[in-house]
Amino acid sequence: MNTIQKKIWMLAIVVLVMMIAIWLTLTFYNQKVQTQYNDILQRYLEMNEITSESQQMVTDLNNYLLMPSDDTQSSLQASRERLLDVQSTVYGLRNVENEFALTNYSHLISSFIETVDRSVSFQEEGDTEASLTEFTEANRISMYISEMTLTIIDTELKTYEGFYRGIIEQSAELKKLGVWLLLLITAALLLFTYLFSLSITKPIHQLTKAANELAKGRFDQTIYVDSNDEISFLAKTFNHMRRNINDMILEIQQKAQLERELQDSKLLLQQSQLHNLQSQINPHFLFNTLNTLSKKAYLDGAEETSDLLVSVASLLRYNLKRMDRAVTLAEEEFVLRQYMEIQKARFSDRLQFFTELDSGCLNLQIPGLTLQPLIENAVIHAIEPEEDGGHIWFRIKDQQDEVWIEIEDNGKGMSSDKRQQLLEGAIVPAEGHSTGIGFANVVKRLQLFYGKEDLVAVESEIGRGTKIILKLPKVRGTTNHDQAVDSR
Amino acid sequence: MRKKVIIVLCSLCAVLGFFTLWSAEGAFRSDWQLPAAVPADEESYRLVLITQELETPFWEKVGAGAAAQAEQQGVILDVWGSYGNNREDFLKQIEIALHSKVDGVIVQGLDTEEFKVLTKEKAAFYGIPVITVANDVPVEESLRKTFVGSDHYAAGKMLAHQLVKEMGGSGQVVVLGDVEQQYSQQQRLQGVAESLAQHAEISTVYAESGKSDEEIVAATQNILNQHPTVEAFIALNANHVGPMMKEISRRAQLEPYYLYSFDDGSETASLLDQGKLDAMIQQSPEQMGEQSVELMMQWLRNEVVPLESNGYTTDIRIVKGAVAQP
Numbered sequence: 001m002n003t004i005q006k007k008i009w010m011l012a013i014v015v016l017v018m019m020i021a022i023w024l025t026l027t028f029y030n031q032k033v034q035t036q037y038n039d040i041l042q043r044y045l046e047m048n049e050i051t052s053e054s055q056q057m058v059t060d061l062n063n064y065l066l067m068p069s070d071d072t073q074s075s076l077q078a079s080r081e082r083l084l085d086v087q088s089t090v091y092g093l094r095n096v097e098n099e100f101a102l103t104n105y106s107h108l109i110s111s112f113i114e115t116v117d118r119s120v121s122f123q124e125e126g127d128t129e130a131s132l133t134e135f136t137e138a139n140r141i142s143m144y145i146s147e148m149t150l151t152i153i154d155t156e157l158k159t160y161e162g163f164y165r166g167i168i169e170q171s172a173e174l175k176k177l178g179v180w181l182l183l184l185i186t187a188a189l190l191l192f193t194y195l196f197s198l199s200i201t202k203p204i205h206q207l208t209k210a211a212n213e214l215a216k217g218r219f220d221q222t223i224y225v226d227s228n229d230e231i232s233f234l235a236k237t238f239n240h241m242r243r244n245i246n247d248m249i250l251e252i253q254q255k256a257q258l259e260r261e262l263q264d265s266k267l268l269l270q271q272s273q274l275h276n277l278q279s280q281i282n283p284h285f286l287f288n289t290l291n292t293l294s295k296k297a298y299l300d301g302a303e304e305t306s307d308l309l310v311s312v313a314s315l316l317r318y319n320l321k322r323m324d325r326a327v328t329l330a331e332e333e334f335v336l337r338q339y340m341e342i343q344k345a346r347f348s349d350r351l352q353f354f355t356e357l358d359s360g361c362l363n364l365q366i367p368g369l370t371l372q373p374l375i376e377n378a379v380i381h382a383i384e385p386e387e388d389g390g391h392i393w394f395r396i397k398d399q400q401d402e403v404w405i406e407i408e409d410n411g412k413g414m415s416s417d418k419r420q421q422l423l424e425g426a427i428v429p430a431e432g433h434s435t436g437i438g439f440a441n442v443v444k445r446l447q448l449f450y451g452k453e454d455l456v457a458v459e460s461e462i463g464r465g466t467k468i469i470l471k472l473p474k475v476r477g478t479t480n481h482d483q484a485v486d487s488r
Numbered sequence: 489m490r491k492k493v494i495i496v497l498c499s500l501c502a503v504l505g506f507f508t509l510w511s512a513e514g515a516f517r518s519d520w521q522l523p524a525a526v527p528a529d530e531e532s533y534r535l536v537l538i539t540q541e542l543e544t545p546f547w548e549k550v551g552a553g554a555a556a557q558a559e560q561q562g563v564i565l566d567v568w569g570s571y572g573n574n575r576e577d578f579l580k581q582i583e584i585a586l587h588s589k590v591d592g593v594i595v596q597g598l599d600t601e602e603f604k605v606l607t608k609e610k611a612a613f614y615g616i617p618v619i620t621v622a623n624d625v626p627v628e629e630s631l632r633k634t635f636v637g638s639d640h641y642a643a644g645k646m647l648a649h650q651l652v653k654e655m656g657g658s659g660q661v662v663v664l665g666d667v668e669q670q671y672s673q674q675q676r677l678q679g680v681a682e683s684l685a686q687h688a689e690i691s692t693v694y695a696e697s698g699k700s701d702e703e704i705v706a707a708t709q710n711i712l713n714q715h716p717t718v719e720a721f722i723a724l725n726a727n728h729v730g731p732m733m734k735e736i737s738r739r740a741q742l743e744p745y746y747l748y749s750f751d752d753g754s755e756t757a758s759l760l761d762q763g764k765l766d767a768m769i770q771q772s773p774e775q776m777g778e779q780s781v782e783l784m785m786q787w788l789r790n791e792v793v794p795l796e797s798n799g800y801t802t803d804i805r806i807v808k809g810a811v812a813q814p
Contacts, residue, residue, distance in 0.1 A: 104590065111587040144580075173514045176515075177512055194494065
């Protein structure tokens with residue numbers, strides 16, 4: 001992982017390396033030029049030395065000739081040695097350009113030394129005349145040497161002219177290079193610094209933005225920081241925290257949802273119980289009275305009345321008992337039949353009731369008093385208003401995983417608006433219901449019971465009738481209802 | 489914004505980088521090369537060609553021929569000398585060359601005592617062979633190894649023949665020479681004189697002049713004054729032609745005069761081209777240079793010993809001037 005510290009170090013090292021590289025290059029280059037320059041200067045100095053040495057030698061020779069002594073001889077000897085020394089050095093300076101001149105020069109020096117030697121030996125032999133001639137000769141050669149030195153230095157200057165001009169040009173170029181280099185380094189440093197500061201501030205900026213989002217309560221957005229330093233670590237931790245908080249909030253919301261559903265079912269139950277209680281006008285008394293009436297009617301020979309009373313009594317008892325309990329479809333169907341008996345007695349031929357039952361489905365558990373209110377609806381809306389009466393079909397079908405319960409009438413039907421209102425529970429049950437339980441109540445209870453929406457379908461067409469289909473799953477989704485009911 | 493800044497900085501870096509590299513290329517490129525050193529133990533033959541008349545067309549050609557030959561032979565040759573017949577300087581150059589112990593001296597002969605002393609004594613002392621070129625000094629006086637150059641006697645004759653051919657068998661001819669005559673000039677004069685002597689109708693006037701222009705002009709005036717009927721001029725010293733002509737043309741038309749000379753002067757070639765000079769003897773300076781170096785090397789390498797002491801003559805021919813310009 002790249003730490004911020006590392007980045008700072010990198011920047012510093014880059015700058016340092018640049019500086020060192022430039023410094024080294026320039027120093028090396030300067031050194032090189034200086035060395036060459038010194039070499040050339042050395043040549044001139046050595047050539048100049050030859051002139052002075054040869055002149056010195058002439059002086060020494062003169063001194064010796066005038067006054068031959070050990071002193072003058074040794075000084076002559078010394079200058080001879082020096083001249084020989086310089087001569088060999090100069091001889092080493094030969095190059096392609098000046099080979100001829102320097103070789104000549106070297107030989108000229110040799111000639112000079114030989115002449116001096118001859119002069120000395122003539123002097124020693126006592127031949128002063130010859131010695132003087134040689135001295136004059138030596139003097140002349142010394143002059144030639146001086147002249148040649150000048151000529152050679154002049155040639156050298158010409159040879160190295162290009163070199164000097166090169167040095168001058170290059171120093172000018174170097175100055176330009178310096179300026180360019182300075183600009184380049186400035187620009188490069190600006191770029192590096194910008195990138196570097198960006199690599200630090202950008203993640204912080206991203207983090208700040210993410211924090212703002214969190215502060216606004218948006219916990220569902222992932223925090224991503226494009227970096228690989230400490231900030232990234234911080235961002236990861238921050239993101240982890242956000243996820244945890246988000247999870248917690250979801251959990252709380254779920255719990256609240258459950259709570260609300262529970263509350264709903266309780267309310268519905270209470271509502272139906274209230275309706276129940278309202279209709280319980282001393283129900284046991286009524287129940288007993290009905291039984292007595294039934295017996296009385298039977299004894300009086302009114303068997304039909306007796307049966308009707310039994311039906312009413314059993315319906316009443318069922319209503320009293322089964323409100324908060326799951327019942328089987330068979331029980332529900334039995335009560336329905338009782339109810340229809342009563343209604344048939346009321347409408348006689350106007351009511352035609354047909355049933356189609358799949359007996360394999362009769363053990364299905366459903367909440368109590370779900371079918372009766374629906375049939376009652378059918379009677380109220382399809383039979384009562386029609387003078388000619390109508391037909392009601394009641395079907396129980398096995399549809400693989402589901403049991404379909406269909407209640408169909410051939411009444412006047414309803415508009416799609418009304419159907420929608422019905423499904424949304426916007427229609428308040430009208431008077432005339434035996435139980436006071438409306439369609440919406442039934443639907444809601446079914447949904448709570450099965451823990452599932454979309455259980456009820458209504459098909460209706462004006463003038464053709466209405467068909468209500470309950471699609472009840474054979475396996476119950478949740479046990480909420482049971483628990484809720486059982487816990488009371 | 490961020491991208492913009494980065495792009496701007498990047499392009500700035502690229503541009504500056506380019507200029508920096510460009511500048512660095514200029515600053516560190518070393519197009520000056522120091523001359524290569526020569527190993528201390530390596531020494532090739534050193535020859536010197538010494539002339540009195542540096543940078544005249546004739547001697548330039550001699551030098552070029554010698555240099556070409558030297559390069560072929562792999563020896564070093566340098567051309568020394570004096571400008572405009574500066575004898576003192578010329579002799580000094582010879583002395584320096586001898587003191588410098590060059591391997592061979594090729595020199596324009598100078599018929600003076602100092603020159604002879606130098607070649608006879610100094611050169612012999614150092615054991616340096618001397619070859620005279622173009623102008624000879626007799627071997628018994630100079631101890632030169634050999635001579636390379638034109639046969640001046642033949643050249644004089646050839647020129648005289650040309651004169652006779654153009655002028656006809658009669659007339660007055662002025663032969664202008666130096667006060668102190670070189671050996672080569674004596675030979676030219678001899679050739680001219682002998683050739684003209686065969687024609688009885690031709691009278692020859694011999695005139696002398698000094699080296700300076702004034703002297704030449706004076707000599708010319710003198711001749712024209714004393715011999716108004718003169719028809720032809722032969723300048724033994726090619727350097728006399730220029731001033732002489734100027735003086736003649738100052739007095740009269742150049743055209744009627746027959747003017748002849750040799751090619752080893754500084755102006756002769758151009759005068760010939762202008763048609764002012766009627767004819768001149770063309771020597772072979774390149775051949776002289778080449779052959780002298782070749783002979784010197786043969787001597788130094790002991791290939792031909794001894795060299796022909798009478799000398800090796802090079803080709804000569806007559807070149808006629810262009811049609812005179814009015």
